[in-house]
Amino acid sequence: MARILVVDDEPDIRTLLRIALERVEEFEVVVVASGADALTELAARTFDVVLLDVMMPGMDGLETLERLRALPGGDAVAVAFLTARAQIADAEAYRAAGVADVLTKPFDPKALVERVHELVGAGR
Amino acid sequence: MTPARRSVDAVSAPFTDQELLARITDVHALYLDRPREEFFEFLLTLIVEITNSEYGFIGEVLHDPDGTRYLKTYAITNLAWNDETRAFYESQRELGLEFRNLETLFGRCLATGEVVIANDAPHDPRAGGVPSGHPPLNAFLGVPLRHGDSFIGMFGVANRPEGYDDALLARLEPLTSAVGAVVRAHRAERERMEAAGSNARLALIVEASSDFIGIVDASANVVYVNPAGLAMVGRSSLDGLLGASIASFHPAWAAERVAGEGIPHALEHGSWIGDSALIRPDGTEILVSQLVIVHRDVNGAVEFLSTVARDVTAAREFEAMKDELIATVSHELRTPLAAITGALALIEDTGDLPDEGEELIGIAASNARRLQHLVDAILDVERLRSGVADLEVVLLDAAEVAASVVRELEPIASADDVDLVLDATSAIVRADEMRLVQIISNLVVNAVEFSPGGGTVRVAVRPEATEVVVAISDEGIGIDPALHAEIFEPFRQADQSSTRRVGGSGLGLAIVRLAVAQHGGVIELDSTPGEGSVFTVRLPRADAG
Numbered sequence: 001m002a003r004i005l006v007v008d009d010e011p012d013i014r015t016l017l018r019i020a021l022e023r024v025e026e027f028e029v030v031v032v033a034s035g036a037d038a039l040t041e042l043a044a045r046t047f048d049v050v051l052l053d054v055m056m057p058g059m060d061g062l063e064t065l066e067r068l069r070a071l072p073g074g075d076a077v078a079v080a081f082l083t084a085r086a087q088i089a090d091a092e093a094y095r096a097a098g099v100a101d102v103l104t105k106p107f108d109p110k111a112l113v114e115r116v117h118e119l120v121g122a123g124r
Numbered sequence: 125m126t127p128a129r130r131s132v133d134a135v136s137a138p139f140t141d142q143e144l145l146a147r148i149t150d151v152h153a154l155y156l157d158r159p160r161e162e163f164f165e166f167l168l169t170l171i172v173e174i175t176n177s178e179y180g181f182i183g184e185v186l187h188d189p190d191g192t193r194y195l196k197t198y199a200i201t202n203l204a205w206n207d208e209t210r211a212f213y214e215s216q217r218e219l220g221l222e223f224r225n226l227e228t229l230f231g232r233c234l235a236t237g238e239v240v241i242a243n244d245a246p247h248d249p250r251a252g253g254v255p256s257g258h259p260p261l262n263a264f265l266g267v268p269l270r271h272g273d274s275f276i277g278m279f280g281v282a283n284r285p286e287g288y289d290d291a292l293l294a295r296l297e298p299l300t301s302a303v304g305a306v307v308r309a310h311r312a313e314r315e316r317m318e319a320a321g322s323n324a325r326l327a328l329i330v331e332a333s334s335d336f337i338g339i340v341d342a343s344a345n346v347v348y349v350n351p352a353g354l355a356m357v358g359r360s361s362l363d364g365l366l367g368a369s370i371a372s373f374h375p376a377w378a379a380e381r382v383a384g385e386g387i388p389h390a391l392e393h394g395s396w397i398g399d400s401a402l403i404r405p406d407g408t409e410i411l412v413s414q415l416v417i418v419h420r421d422v423n424g425a426v427e428f429l430s431t432v433a434r435d436v437t438a439a440r441e442f443e444a445m446k447d448e449l450i451a452t453v454s455h456e457l458r459t460p461l462a463a464i465t466g467a468l469a470l471i472e473d474t475g476d477l478p479d480e481g482e483e484l485i486g487i488a489a490s491n492a493r494r495l496q497h498l499v500d501a502i503l504d505v506e507r508l509r510s511g512v513a514d515l516e517v518v519l520l521d522a523a524e525v526a527a528s529v530v531r532e533l534e535p536i537a538s539a540d541d542v543d544l545v546l547d548a549t550s551a552i553v554r555a556d557e558m559r560l561v562q563i564i565s566n567l568v569v570n571a572v573e574f575s576p577g578g579g580t581v582r583v584a585v586r587p588e589a590t591e592v593v594v595a596i597s598d599e600g601i602g603i604d605p606a607l608h609a610e611i612f613e614p615f616r617q618a619d620q621s622s623t624r625r626v627g628g629s630g631l632g633l634a635i636v637r638l639a640v641a642q643h644g645g646v647i648e649l650d651s652t653p654g655e656g657s658v659f660t661v662r663l664p665r666a667d668a669g
Contacts, residue, residue: 010459010463012459012460012463012467013459013462013463013466016463016466016467016470017466019470020466020470020473023473084458084459084462092516105458105459105462105466106461106462106465106466106469106496107462107466107469108469109466109469109470109473110473
């Protein structure tokens with residue numbers, strides 16, 4: 001069983017990601033709406049993969065990442081950014097910030113699941 | 125003034141030399157001090173009387189736009205025979221009557237420029253008859269008035285009881301010359317007044333224009349600025365600016381552009397148009413679109429330069445607002461579109477839909493994707509235009525990139541029955557791979573879309589001395605040369621009706637141009653409507669020298 005945390009301020013996107021990922025039996029999916037909620041979850045239990053929206057009001061993805069890394073064991077978790085396709089040119093900058101992958105929205109469910117599988121494998 | 129009129133039958137004897145001389149003196153004296161209208165009426169009376177005629181006319185020969193001559197009367201004997209014709213003569217008295225019917229005795233004179241003598245007018249084959257009620261026309265003399273080679277006017281007289289002959293004509297010659305001279309003088313005077321009037325009107329337009337209009341002499345020193353221009357630069361008059369250089373009106377950068385680029389270009393090509401700015405004494409800059417025109421004399425020497433500058437601040441603000449609006453709307457569309465395409469993909473993925481449901485979901489999904497592409501393209505243009513898009517520059521072989529694009533697009537081309545031909549020689553450029561792929565791919569997709577079935581699209585890559593050339597040619601409908609510049613603007617396609625057929629976003633070429641420019645390259649278009657187009661991208665060669 002792999003535990004996945006989805007962080008996105010858009011309720012519909014959260015739901016879609018949850019449905020897509022829950023179709024995989026070995027994934028346990030937790031969704032939250034903000035960076036702050038994500039940090040609370042991460043402090044409470046361990047996750048294998050965090051899918052983190054970059055553009056969020058308040059604490060954005062980059063800041064959430066920084067704080068996440070500062071948590072005990074925060075170094076071990078595989079984090080992927082979620083970003084709009086038009087921002088794909090920033091992917092290199094994001095990778096430099098220390099994420100394992102950059103996933104674009106809109107997403108193809110199959111491709112998404114495949115990438116998350118890879119992240120789970122990489123984390124272990 | 126009504127000149128004394130002799131009754132027709134009072135004088136039947138030919139005039140004497142003294143009488144003729146006296147008349148000519150009258151003509152000259154009266155021309156100088158009588159209002160024109162009265163003068164020509166008097167002159168006509170004089171000609172009618174001295175020739176012992178019954179009625180007549182004097183007029184100027186003018187030309188219709190197609191070159192056909194017509195006669196405009198300066199004076200015509202009022203022959204009104206009823207209320208209607210009386211009103212007609214009265215209303216036309218000041219403006220003159222215009223006669224265009226050439227199938228008449230006077231028309232014969234008008235058409236040929238030759239003297240017409242007809243002493244049996246009612247039976248003359250050249251006659252056109254007279255309107256019913258018009259006094260009878262028995263005899264007619266039409267005399268052309270010449271100045272040098274040009275036929276400037278004529279007079280006609282009618283119904284001399286003895287008829288007209290060459291001897292009379294010869295006797296009249298000094299008078300005819302005098303009449304010709306005054307018609308010519310009158311015409312010149314009228315033309316002068318018309319020219320002065322049109323100059324005055326042009327000056328009024330310049331004075332009332334809301335654009336900055338200025339004139340500088342051949343040394344680029346200010347001679348004139350219209351009121352709107354003065355207001356734009358925050359001044360109430362030209363005091364202290366007459367003879368100043370144009371630098372007094374422009375911020376340094378704009379003065380440099382106008383003097384260094386605008387004026388030299390205008391000297392070579394006649395005019396220049398470009399972005400510039402004016403400056404107020406307090407340092408405020410006003411962005412303008414400026415036109416510079418060089419005016420030369422007949423020998424080609426520069427006489428003066430004029431400039432028209434239009435305040436484009438509002439237009440620029442509007443433009444920026446429009447771009448921002450498009451970008452904002454597109455940003456706002458992204459998330460809902462991602463949700464729609466994501467949800468549709470999840471439904472498709474379940475795989476247990478009835479056939480019809482699957483088809484409908486397929487339609488929704490493909491249209492959502494289309495919208496998605498459009499939004500992505502708009503945001504891409506925005507990023508490239510604002511210079512936000514960073515390039516991740518690496519050394520690339522354009523030939524390899526082109527080959528991969530051709531492989532990728534092969535299925536699309538063959539679905540359209542278009543042959544994709546690659547002719548690539550290794551050529552190294554410093555480029556962002558994603559952008560280079562986008563440049564070549566957009567051009568190839570564009571070429572395929574505008575190709576007829578069975579057509580060929582060629583993708584050529586070759587290194588030149590300092591450049592790498594990527595040329596994409598098609599055998600399509602071609603592009604009107606007039607549209608070559610605007611086709612690279614967002615949302616422009618040469619043939620608007622093709623938008624639907626091709627289904628493009630209208631942004632492909634805009635993205636190409638912006639991306640090429642960002643790489644320090646240029647794009648050229650060679651096209652002949654009906655034969656095809658060649659888009660040539662020139663990028664700096666990385667291994668040059």
